[in-house]
Amino acid sequence: MTDHATSPARPRRWPYILPLAVVLALGGVFAKRLSDISGGYDPLVIPTVLLSTPAPEFDLPPLPGxxxxxxxxxxxxxxxxxxxxxSWCAACTVEHPLLMEIAKSGExxxxxxxxxxxxxxxxxxLERHGNPYTKIGQDPKSQAIIGLGVVAAPxxxxxxxEGIIRYKVAGIITREEWREKIQPLIAELSK
Amino acid sequence: MIIELGHFALALSLAVALIQSSVPLIGAARGNVAWMNVARQAAVLQFVLIAFAFATLIHAYVTSDFSVVGVYQNSHSAKPLIYKISGVWGNHEGSLVLWVTILAVFGALVAVLGRNLPPALRARTLAVQGMISLGFIAFILFTSNPFTRLFPTPEEGNGLNPILQDPGLAVHPPMLYFGYVGFSMAFSFAVAALIEGRVDAAWARWVRPWTLAAWLSLTLGIGLGSWWAYYTLGWGGWWMWDPVENASFLPWLTGTALLHSAIVVEKREALKSWTILLAIVTFSMSLLGTFLVRSGVLTSVHAFASDPTRGIFILMLLGIAIGGSLTLYAIRAPQMDGGGIFAPISREGGLLINNLLLTTACATVFLGTLYPLITETLAGGRISVGEPYFNAVFIPLMVPLFLLMGIGPLLAWKRGDLGGALTRLKVAAGISVGAAAVTMLVAGFALADIGGAFGIAMAAWLGASTLIEWGERVKFGRSGSWSRIVNLPRAAYGMTIAHFGMAVLIFGVSGASAWKTESIQVQAPGETVQIAGYGLTFKGVEELPVDNYTAERATIEVKRGDNIVAVLHPERRTYVQPPTQTTFSSIHTTYASDLLTTLGEAEGENGAYVTRFYHEPLVPFLWYGILLMFFGGIVSLTDRRHRVGAPRRAPASAAMPVPAAAE
Known part of the structure; x- marks a missing residue:
């Protein structure tokens, strides 16, 4: 260790400790996050508080036409x-054919x-790929998105x-998930 | 069998890393030369072992040995050879092997080229390098083994994600990794200096070439990634502020700051502890860049599959590397700075402001990338940070940086003459204002063009002042200027070229952001669409089966007036394995602007398709700028003073360098 007594104009120490403190704090956040994840928390899944709650209020302007x-x-x-x-979302293009099928089936x-x-x-x-949507709202400023807790599209x-959120898919809806989880849920909710 | 040998070699390299990280350190503490020299042999041996392990992995991919899990999951026998090879690092395990291979390359280079380094510094540097190897080889062997076998052996592999099957993306990760890993050298030198408790001008000169090499690889790596996004994603975008992009940009920003602060250490023996800190932070950013997205801590579309066990291992490794080095820093750094007071208006003052702006920029990007994660973890709420935030905070930081970049090089060391510098830059200011005026004139004085005109004014300012600085240095036009042009140190040319490259890049970015136009429509065969003075006639689509995909290939005739200037073929590709569709744009470039075309879906029965055309003015200058910066780095790297053998631990003489042939 260093000798504290000899140097009269000893430089202040805290600026040199600061980076370490910042890193330790960040490390703490990361560690908590990881322990959350290994404790079963999935960052891609909506927080359970939102599930079974009404969808947040929004009023989105229409897409012309x-x-x-x-x-x-x-x-x-x-x-x-x-x-x-x-339109910027590459993965949405991948999901799109399934949405078109759902729209066609009128489910x-x-x-x-x-x-x-x-x-x-x-x-x-939409012109390029086709429009599966019954209605479309524009959300350029993430007004509804933040309320819904969306991380990434799709x-x-x-x-x-009753307008209550019952299920959430973060990312592309796979055909498997659609068939095995969502469709049964729709049948149940439609009763 | 071969793959088992590779596995064995990697395990052996773990033992070598253990020796490399301990024995030389003890040797350096006790002054035992033989023990110190172990570092060099260990570094070379380590390189041989890891390179062999890497080669066996490549062999397994090239020969499509599907009994290896990684090959089965990520390769396919119908893939072209280049993508079989690039498939090695197209997945988590393989990319880690590439990472430690490059680490070993750098270690061996220091061992071989660093003959003139003081033995103790070299031993300590290599020992720190050995510790990094130790951690990551252990990570590979215990959590991410790429040599695992699969039984029974499958007939065919799953294939590489087609969007990754692209020449740009085959080279992009190795370039990026050379940059990331290259900064480990600066880190190892910094930690070694902290252990030694000594930083001086000679140290800075040894660190600089390694930093420069890492920086120029990273520059090109980021450029390639951006270029790939531009021509494959097909909407003409080249930067999205995605977490993974940001992760590569963060070490670039601090690495650039490090390059400049090392000059101050070299010339003025100031900013020492700051430079050490930058070296640590830059490599820490590289580590975060490579690993944070894999730990599951941060989620991104680009991320490899993550798994919490790996996450905890990674976090521990990062904690030891970053936390350990910063603890050492907190203990040792306060003793390092001697004096450190200098005039604000001087070359070093300018470089200090450069550093402040670059690190602030890095901090804002860092915050924007991690903020959603932090608030979510601590407060439970969710927010998203997007492009508007980054544009709003990043651009205002860059404007003063670019202004300063023009002035700084004209200031003298110790005591600069700001008035004098500004007087000499009158011409540059004039050119800058003129460029803005011309831009507005051409664009037609619309309010929307002000941003673009401002950007072009910035580019003109930086370009002109960089050339003026060069002209002043060689006393252009006066007698003897030719010999001064020839004898100017290559490092000076490196700076001139790289700064000019930055100006070119700003020019490209401004144009691309301000005047991009697009046109999207359904076109039946024979129909023509006008965009930016071009007439594009859709000639129809044909289906072509290629090796591992089927292409729908459009033919689009591009006319300017009555002359056909190009025939473009945008494609949609349907890959065999895994079955996926991608689009492949086709570009007509005038080398000053691009016309980018992409093909959408078929519409109706008459052979009509959706087509998208983008006119991207000045985008090519973006790539020229990046290439110039890369080239500037190379030129600077070949400077005799930076050559690893050249520096001595003695006051630097300002003499003209001897021409290279004299060596």
Missing amino acids: YGDALTTADLKGKVSLINIWG LPIYGIAWRDQPDRSIAW ESFLIDK
Whole structure:
């Protein structure tokens, strides 16, 4: 260790300890996060507090040429799926064929939220790939997104007749998950 | 059998790393030369062993040996050879082997090239390097073994994600890793200096070439990644502030700061503890960049599959490396700075401001990347931080940096003359204002063009002042200027080229952000669409079976006036294994702007398709800028003073360098 007594103009120590303190604090946060994850917390799954709660209030402007505005009121009365997408989202293109099939089957309405996108790009994307959405709301400023706790697009929420969130898929909905988890849930909720 | 030998070699290298990280350290503490020299032999042996292990892995991929789990999961026999090889590092386990291989390359280079380093410093540096190896080889062997066998042996592999099957992306990870891992040298030198308790001008000169080598690899690596995103993702974007992109950008920012602060240590023996801290932080950022996304702590679309056991191991490794070095720093660094007071208006003052701006920029990007995670973990709420945040905080930090980049090099050491420098830069200011005026004139005085014009003014300012500085240095146009041009140190040329490259890059970014236009439509065969003075005629789509995918290949004729300037072929590819679709854009470049075309889905029965066209003005300058910066780094690296053999622990003489041929 160093000799504290000899140097009269000893430099202040705290600036040199500061980086270590910052790293230790960050390390603590990371460690807590990891222990949360190994304790069964999945960062991609919506916090359980939101599950079984009403979808947060929103009122999103319409996409020109694609119907009216999308509001929380639309979610009432029928089981529906909210899908968050964007023309910039490569994974959404992968998910898209399944959404088209669902839309074609008429199983339930799919409400699209065009997240952080420019209207002309959203429209171009829909023209290019096809439109599976019953209604579309634009959310360029993440107004509804934050309330829904979305981490990344695509994300989807299954909403029951009362407008309560019943299920969430972070990322692409796989056919397996659709068949084995979501469809049975829809059947149950539609009773 | 071969793969088992590889596994064995890697296990053996763990033992060698153990020796390399302990024996030389004891030798250096006791002044035992023989023990210190163990470091060099161990570093070379380590390289041989790890390189062999890596080679066996490549062999397994090239020969499609599906009895190896990793090969089965990530390769396919129908894949072209280059993607079989790049598949080695297209997954978590293999990329780690690449990581430690590069680490061993750097260790062996120091052992071989560092003959003139003081033995104690070399021994300690290599020992620290050995500790890093030790940690990561253990990580591979205990949690991420790429040599695991599979029984029964499957007939065919799962294939590599087609979006990764791209020449740009085959080279991108190794380049990036050379950058990340290269900063381990600066880190090892810094920790060795902390153990020694001594930093001086000679130390700075030894560290600089390694930092420079890492920096230029990282520059090119980031550039390649960005270029790949630009031409494959097909919407003409080149930077998205995604966590993984940010992770590569963070060490670039602090690494750039480190390059500049090391100059101050070398010339003025100031900023010593700051430089040490930057070396530690830069490598820490590299570690975070490579590993944080894999630990499961941070989630990203790019991430390899994560698993909490690995996460805990990684976190412990990072904790030991970063926490350990910073503890040593807290103990030793206060004694290092002698004096340290210098005039604010001087070359070193300028470099200090450069450092402050770069590290602040790094801190803001770091915060933006981790903030959602921190608030979520501590407060439970969720927020998302996106492009608007980064643009809002990052650009205002870059503007003063670019202004300063023009002035700084004209200031003298110790006591600069700001007035004099500004007087000499009058021309640059004039050119800058002129460039903005011309831009506005051409663009038509719209309010929306102000941002672009401002960017171009910045680029002109930086470009002009960089050239003026060079002109002043060689006393351009006066007698003897030719010999001064020839004899100017390569490091000076390196700076001029890299700074000019930055100006070119700003030019490209400004143009691409301000004047991009796009057009999206359904086109039937024979229909023509106008964009940015081009007429694009859609000629139809044909289906082509290629090795491992089927392509729908469009033919689009590009006309300017009545002349056909290009025929473009954007594609949609459907891969055989795994079955996935990707788009492949086709670009017509005038070398000053790009016309990017992509093909969408078929519409209706008459052969019509959705087509998307983007006109991207000045985007090529983005790539030229990055290449110039890379080239500037190379030129600087070849400077005789930076060559590892050249520096001595003696006051640096300011004499003209001897031409290289004299050696």
